[in-house]
Amino acid sequence: MQFGLSESQEILKDNARKFFAGECPLNHVRKLAETGSTYDADLWSKMAAQGFTGIIFPEEYGGMGMSAVDLSLLMEEAGRALVPGPFFATVALAATVINAVATDAQKKKYLAPICSGEARSTLAEIEAGAGWGARAEGKTTVVNGRLTGEKLFVPAADVADFLVVAAGSGVFAVQRNAPGVSVTPMPTMDLTRSVYAVRLDNTPAEKLGDASGMERATDVATAALVAEMVGGMQRILDMTVEYAKTRKQYGKAIGAFQAVQHQCADMYLETESSRSAAYYAAWALDHDPAQAATAVSIAKMYASDACRTVGNRGVQVHGGMGFTWENDLHLYYRRAKASETMLGDATFHRERIARLVIDAPGARPQGVH
Amino acid sequence: MDLNMTAEEQQFRDELRGWLKANVPADWSAKREDPLETRFEYLRTWQRKLFDGGWAGISWPKEYGGRGASLMQQVIFWQEMALADAPPMANVLGLGLIGPTIIGFGTNAHKQRYLSKILNAEEIWCQGFSEPNAGSDLASLQTSARREGDFYVVNGQKTWTSYGWIADWCEVVVRTDPNVPKHKGLTVMLLDMKTPGISVRPLRQMTGESEFSEVFFQDVRVPVENVVGEVNQGWEVALGTLMHERGTFGAGLQILYRRNMERLIELSHELERDGRPAAQDPLVRQKLAQCYAEIEIMRLNQMRAFSRISATGVPGPEGSIQKIFWSELNQRVQQVAQELLGPYAQLASSSSDAVDKGAWAYGYLRSRGNTIEAGTSEIQRNIIGHFVLGLPRSY
Numbered sequence: 001m002q003f004g005l006s007e008s009q010e011i012l013k014d015n016a017r018k019f020f021a022g023e024c025p026l027n028h029v030r031k032l033a034e035t036g037s038t039y040d041a042d043l044w045s046k047m048a049a050q051g052f053t054g055i056i057f058p059e060e061y062g063g064m065g066m067s068a069v070d071l072s073l074l075m076e077e078a079g080r081a082l083v084p085g086p087f088f089a090t091v092a093l094a095a096t097v098i099n100a101v102a103t104d105a106q107k108k109k110y111l112a113p114i115c116s117g118e119a120r121s122t123l124a125e126i127e128a129g130a131g132w133g134a135r136a137e138g139k140t141t142v143v144n145g146r147l148t149g150e151k152l153f154v155p156a157a158d159v160a161d162f163l164v165v166a167a168g169s170g171v172f173a174v175q176r177n178a179p180g181v182s183v184t185p186m187p188t189m190d191l192t193r194s195v196y197a198v199r200l201d202n203t204p205a206e207k208l209g210d211a212s213g214m215e216r217a218t219d220v221a222t223a224a225l226v227a228e229m230v231g232g233m234q235r236i237l238d239m240t241v242e243y244a245k246t247r248k249q250y251g252k253a254i255g256a257f258q259a260v261q262h263q264c265a266d267m268y269l270e271t272e273s274s275r276s277a278a279y280y281a282a283w284a285l286d287h288d289p290a291q292a293a294t295a296v297s298i299a300k301m302y303a304s305d306a307c308r309t310v311g312n313r314g315v316q317v318h319g320g321m322g323f324t325w326e327n328d329l330h331l332y333y334r335r336a337k338a339s340e341t342m343l344g345d346a347t348f349h350r351e352r353i354a355r356l357v358i359d360a361p362g363a364r365p366q367g368v369h
Numbered sequence: 370m371d372l373n374m375t376a377e378e379q380q381f382r383d384e385l386r387g388w389l390k391a392n393v394p395a396d397w398s399a400k401r402e403d404p405l406e407t408r409f410e411y412l413r414t415w416q417r418k419l420f421d422g423g424w425a426g427i428s429w430p431k432e433y434g435g436r437g438a439s440l441m442q443q444v445i446f447w448q449e450m451a452l453a454d455a456p457p458m459a460n461v462l463g464l465g466l467i468g469p470t471i472i473g474f475g476t477n478a479h480k481q482r483y484l485s486k487i488l489n490a491e492e493i494w495c496q497g498f499s500e501p502n503a504g505s506d507l508a509s510l511q512t513s514a515r516r517e518g519d520f521y522v523v524n525g526q527k528t529w530t531s532y533g534w535i536a537d538w539c540e541v542v543v544r545t546d547p548n549v550p551k552h553k554g555l556t557v558m559l560l561d562m563k564t565p566g567i568s569v570r571p572l573r574q575m576t577g578e579s580e581f582s583e584v585f586f587q588d589v590r591v592p593v594e595n596v597v598g599e600v601n602q603g604w605e606v607a608l609g610t611l612m613h614e615r616g617t618f619g620a621g622l623q624i625l626y627r628r629n630m631e632r633l634i635e636l637s638h639e640l641e642r643d644g645r646p647a648a649q650d651p652l653v654r655q656k657l658a659q660c661y662a663e664i665e666i667m668r669l670n671q672m673r674a675f676s677r678i679s680a681t682g683v684p685g686p687e688g689s690i691q692k693i694f695w696s697e698l699n700q701r702v703q704q705v706a707q708e709l710l711g712p713y714a715q716l717a718s719s720s721s722d723a724v725d726k727g728a729w730a731y732g733y734l735r736s737r738g739n740t741i742e743a744g745t746s747e748i749q750r751n752i753i754g755h756f757v758l759g760l761p762r763s764y
């Protein structure tokens with residue numbers, strides 16, 4: 001047993017960090033956020049050139065064939081850099097679902113252009129009154145291969161070339177410019193990941209597969225999201241510790257005050273614990289399928305609460321400065337709040353854990369691996 | 370990253386499982402409730418049996434009676450012991466803290482003399498660090514040792530000394546030079562508790578038990594060869610002990626917590642709430658799931674830490690998050706148990722209505738000590754703040 005990164009994983013993470021630091025510095029992120037469009041075509045093609053857009057997909061579709069852990073390491077660095085735009089929606093959500101449910105021919109058609117960086121996509125899942133994991137409760141209808149309904153909180157729908165839509169018991173591909181598709185922004189707290197309402201009105205769609213096949217794919221996406229949250233938490237922690245070392249009151253660095261220092265210690269504990277859970281969830285997806293769903297929910301549950309409290313503590317330690325628009329903290333804080341609920345908040349995942357471990361005791365792990 | 374067992378680890382696990390199956394005493398669940406003293410002798414016999422089977426000191430060097438295996442195998446050992454519901458070993462502090470300190474800082478003669486007797490429970494150890502006026506601020510301790518020929522003469526008092534009432538030996542930190550800054554005049558010694566001049570008075574704790582004691586020293590003569598590390602450099606040695614206490618000591622606890630958790634889940638199916646099993650109450654479900662998840666995260670944090678220690682050889686200050694995590698988590702879990710069981714949770718072992726022989730009433734009260742022993746939560750947060758995050762000292 002060895003629960004640390006391998007040398008190649010360290011290299012992947014390190015390279016990703018350097019790449020984002022160079023190509024996506026925070027002032028650039030802020031500029032995009034303030035202009036309202038979070039998509040940067042230039043950054044996108046550079047990310048594709050790095051192989052990021054195909055990282056976990058089979059080589060036959062132009063992917064890199066790497067593991068869920070590798071995706072998570074990449075997402076952690078993306079989270080640290082607050083990478084804006086459609087990357088998560090395209091790679092972690094849409095492409096993962098396509099890879100899980102579609103036929104070989106469909107993967108050539110939809111997955112390959114994502115891997116190569118030509119196409120962007122997203123997953124349209126939730127509807128009014130039907131939360132995460134309640135796909136069957138959605139009201140979107142499928143009639144003669146045409147979809148009618150409204151999907152909400154769809155990330156990156158504006159720049160998607162096609163959308164992956166969950167409707168009834170199926171998963172469909174819908175072209176962004178197909179008849180009957182309208183995309184309306186839902187201006188939200190997170191300035192770096194835009195979400196949209198997508199209305200479908202008798203829109204032609206291609207069925208990719210059954211919604212039942214989405215479960216693991218959304219778990220992969222959830223694990224990736226948790227890793228991204230960990231990167232964000234780490235950055236908030238770093239910024240806060242730095243501030244606590246330099247800001248002086250009463251003649252000394254505020255970090256010397258225990259009330260401040262203990263906030264930082266708790267941020268560290270929450271960040272590291274989220275990281276342990278995130279890495280394990282990603283690992284279990286590839287290596288321990290029986291535990292994966294529980295591991296993913298544990299990670300998302302913990303990180304959903306932790307990213308909020310880490311953010312709260314970070315803002316508090318920054319004092320008035322932490323409440324300003326100029327300070328970068330709120331950009332991370334907003335993302336953290338959005339990620340907290342995306343793919344299920346802590347309450348949602350606690351209930352999922354309860355179903356897995358209280359209702360089905362046989363599913364509980366017996367001993368270590 | 371590979372959380373699967375290696376073939377070697379698996380073989381170790383299987384062999385251990387087989388051994389435990391054949392050897393865990395059947396009467397343990399009855400003996401559990403025995404008074405401390407009788408229980409202790411029972412556990413000593415059990416440890417001896419483990420030693421004879423080759424299962425004590427998994428990661429300790431072979432030449433001193435250990436198994437010479439990896440830290441991960443040591444972890445597997447703790448987990449399997451808890452899974453088999455095996456009794457714990459008697460010499461808790463010798464195995465967890467003092468042995469590793471002797472391995473890290475002792476001379477060959479020390480290792481030869483003490484280690485195997487720790488493993489076979491022939492000699493029980495205690496840790497004489499805290500004093501009435503030196504708790505968190507350990508380095509301010511006043512128990513003194515003055516050199517006289519080939520001996521040190523020790524005077525002073527230790528307190529909260531767990532196992533002091535039964536221990537044969539004690540790792541003490543004493544002041545050998547009062548004229549230098551407080552961290553610079555300390556020395557660690559191995560002290561025979563049978564030496565004339567030592568008196569031990571049991572202290573009763575809020576649970577009603579007397580796990581710890583006060584220990585008084587009056588002109589207690591300790592041979593100079595019993596010094597561990599250099600004279601006046603005992604702070605480094607003491608810190609080594611504390612790092613083990615914080616970093617690796619919690620490993621055996623994780624599965625115990627999980628067993629508690631499984632029991633709570635079981636109870637939630639049996640207990641009724643508003644005419645249905647408590648397990649169907651949404652709030653109970655939320656709370657149990659939260660505990661379950663955190664216990665799992667405790668395991669994962671530990672696994673990451675052990676992997677790091679396996680690479681570096683020693684636990685570092687980041688071990689403080691393990692200490693905070695296990696202590697505060699146990700308090701949360703015990704509180705959820707209290708809520709789940711309602712007033713039944715408070716029944717003592719002497720009540721015939723008590724659930725699980727009063728274990729939850731005891732467990733709740735005992736958990737208050739968790740955030741104090743082995744360095745308080747506040748001190749752990751200071752350590753993280755200063756030594757891990759690099760913030761200025763707060764005091």
Ligand SMILES: Cc1cc2nc3c(=O)[nH]c(=O)nc-3n(C[C@H](O)[C@H](O)[C@H](O)COP(=O)(O)OP(=O)(O)OC[C@H]3O[C@@H](n4cnc5c(N)ncnc54)[C@H](O)[C@@H]3O)c2cc1C
Nearest residue numbers: 496497498499504505529530531738741742743744745747
């Ligand atoms: C069950 C149990 C078993 C124990 N076993 C042993 C043993 O075997 N051997 C041994 O040597 N000791 C043992 N101890 C003692 C334990 O290590 C001490 O109790 C502990 O270090 C705290 O010291 P104190 O009790 O003097 O409290 P104090 O140090 O007086 O602390 C009182 C309060 O003040 C806070 N405080 C103190 N200093 C600071 C600071 N700088 N910053 C912020 N807050 C601060 C503490 O966190 C605490 O809340 C045991 C304790 C318990 C409860």
